[in-house]
Amino acid sequence: MHVIRSKGRPARKVAVATTAALAAGLVAYVPSVSAAPAAPAGEPTDIKTISTGWTIPWGTSWLPDGKSALVTERDDFRVWSISADGATKKQLGKVPESQTTGGEGGLMGVAVDPQWATNHYVYVMHTSSEGNRVARMTYDGSSLGGYTVLLKGIKKAKYHNGGRLAFGPDGYLYATTGDAQTKPLAQDKNSLNGKILRMTRDGKPAPGNPFGNYVYSLGHRNPQGIAFDPQGRLWEAELGDSSKDELNLIKPGKNYGWPTCEGNCDTAGMTNPKKTWGVAEASPSGVAVVDGAVYMAALKGERMWRIPINADNENVGTAKAFYVGQYGRLRAVTAVPGAKSLWLSTTNADGNGGEPDGADRIFRVNIG
Numbered sequence: 008m009h010v011i012r013s014k015g016r017p018a019r020k021v022a023v024a025t026t027a028a029l030a031a032g033l034v035a036y037v038p039s040v041s042a043a044p045a046a047p048a049g050e051p052t053d054i055k056t057i058s059t060g061w062t063i064p065w066g067t068s069w070l071p072d073g074k075s076a077l078v079t080e081r082d083d084f085r086v087w088s089i090s091a092d093g094a095t096k097k098q099l100g101k102v103p104e105s106q107t108t109g110g111e112g113g114l115m116g117v118a119v120d121p122q123w124a125t126n127h128y129v130y131v132m133h134t135s136s137e138g139n140r141v142a143r144m145t146y147d148g149s150s151l152g153g154y155t156v157l158l159k160g161i162k163k164a165k166y167h168n169g170g171r172l173a174f175g176p177d178g179y180l181y182a183t184t185g186d187a188q189t190k191p192l193a194q195d196k197n198s199l200n201g202k203i204l205r206m207t208r209d210g211k212p213a214p215g216n217p218f219g220n221y222v223y224s225l226g227h228r229n230p231q232g233i234a235f236d237p238q239g240r241l242w243e244a245e246l247g248d249s250s251k252d253e254l255n256l257i258k259p260g261k262n263y264g265w266p267t268c269e270g271n272c273d274t275a276g277m278t279n280p281k282k283t284w285g286v287a288e289a290s291p292s293g294v295a296v297v298d299g300a301v302y303m304a305a306l307k308g309e310r311m312w313r314i315p316i317n318a319d320n321e322n323v324g325t326a327k328a329f330y331v332g333q334y335g336r337l338r339a340v341t342a343v344p345g346a347k348s349l350w351l352s353t354t355n356a357d358g359n360g361g362e363p364d365g366a367d368r369i370f371r372v373n374i375g
């Protein structure tokens with residue numbers, strides 16, 4: 008059974024005392040100037056809105072100089088530039104040959120080339136008429152152009168389109184692809200679906216890939232965020248079906264289980280996740296690594312998870328949730344270059360969130 012993961016969003020929890028309750032002396036009045044308790048070291052200390060007026064901002068990628076970032080909007084295929092302080096927002100253009108899937112497809116991930124200063128390349132993953140594509144464009148600091156298809160023929164579906172892009176420390180581009188609601192594709196090494204792919208800047212399979220094609224890892228249902236830690240390890244968040252979402256540590260050629268396994272299992276040849284969650288408390292999308300932890304944005308779970316990781320072993324620590332129910336569906340989380348900070352964005356203006364166009368926003372979260 009395909010489970011549509013995002014319906015029935017509960018009402019926001021309102022964290023302020025009512026006037027009536029205050030008047031009745033039922034709750035203590037806490038002056039707004041009082042200091043909040045200090046956050047433990049390495050945890051988020053404060054969050055503030057830096058940009059509003061967005062409609063399903065799906066992907067974020069920083070320019071290497073850290074002065075601005077690119078942000079995609081899923082359903083109108085726009086790419087924006089936004090300054091590091093959030094004050095300046097400029098529409099750069101639309102990604103050509105894009106369309107939605109009436110569900111989760113559209114303009115999804117974006118990755119700025121680490122060598123952008125010399126090649127001006129940016130990469131997007133988007134849905135088109137024949138399926139999902141990875142495409143390369145040029146952005147010279149003022150406008151977006153030069154659309155070149157790097158990889159097409161990734162099957163699309165209403166749901167399970169994957170869609171996130173990231174450059175590895177090896178200089179290759181990684182992309183997550185969903186099973187396009189066709190489960191066996193995830194186990195087919197010759198299919199582009201249900202995979203993490205690894206390719207060159209020109210869209211060729213990267214040298215050293217485990218099966219001699221684009222496939223880097225397999226057995227994924229709807230892999231979402233990917234992020235590398237300072238040790239060069241690749242962490243991935245994945246939407247399970249009806250029971251378990253996953254945080255995986257990705258290694259080349261490994262099989263992450265779907266559809267044989269969802270969450271942990273004992274099947275030979277399948278690699279178990281490092282952490283699982285019930286789908287109501289997660290349904291993850293983006294991930295980022297900052298200061299010894301993976302941060303994972305949750306859609307249905309309406310929270311941001313912090314999962315401690317270790318530099319010298321593959322164990323993960325106890326996950327802790329932040330902002331539960333406060334801001335709605337959280338989609339992208341991105342490390343801010345040169346700072347112990349994150350950008351975090353909502354997608355409440357989609358069919359699942361039910362809020363009007365323009366209702367989404369981007370936050371900056373500082374880490375203590």
Ligand SMILES: [Ca+2]
Pocket residue numbers: 226253263264265268269270278279280
């Ligand atoms: Ca799995």
